[in-house]
Amino acid sequence: MHYFSPVEKMPLLEIIATDKTTKETCAAAVAVGLKQGKYPIVVQDGPGFYTTRVLAPTLSEIIRLLQVRHVLVLSQEGEGPQKLDKLSTSAGFPVGTATLLDEVGIDVGSHVAEDLQKEFGVRFGGGDPEVLKTMVSQGFLGETAFYR
Numbered sequence: 001m002h003y004f005s006p007v008e009k010m011p012l013l014e015i016i017a018t019d020k021t022t023k024e025t026c027a028a029a030v031a032v033g034l035k036q037g038k039y040p041i042v043v044q045d046g047p048g049f050y051t052t053r054v055l056a057p058t059l060s061e062i063i064r065l066l067q068v069r070h071v072l073v074l075s076q077e078g079e080g081p082q083k084l085d086k087l088s089t090s091a092g093f094p095v096g097t098a099t100l101l102d103e104v105g106i107d108v109g110s111h112v113a114e115d116l117q118k119e120f121g122v123r124f125g126g127g128d129p130e131v132l133k134t135m136v137s138q139g140f141l142g143e144t145a146f147y148r
Contacts, residue, residue: 012041014050063131
């Protein structure tokens with residue numbers, strides 16, 4: 001069962017099935033998710049599952065827009081992550097895309113981007129994979145990375 005952050009705002013729940021997962025196990029996991037008020041989907045196990053593969057290009061664009069300059073994170077146009085959050089929530093995202101990346105964790109995003117790029121090529125690698133690595137090395141791990 002793969003929950004999304006922030007759990008209280010994100011209704012989607014991925015039920016990850018492998019070739020060894022029984023139908024009964026999937027049904028039980030779906031039932032638990034429904035009791036929790038979630039919208040469960042059953043997906044096959046694989047790199048990034050389903051939703052991360054769908055979301056990765058969006059987060060890659062956020063990485064492309066954000067640049068690390070000393071210890072500040074600014075977009076190429078001089079706007080900060082707050083502007084990107086405002087734009088994405090006004091387009092219907094439940095949380096801002098910069099906030100989402102921050103809540104997931106910059107370190108986790110870096111790891112996921114690297115794995116997805118290995119599996120699917122550069123279209124999943126982000127604007128500049130080194131941006132996330134630099135952020136992690138400077139201690140920007142998430143939950144406060146953009147808003148210190």
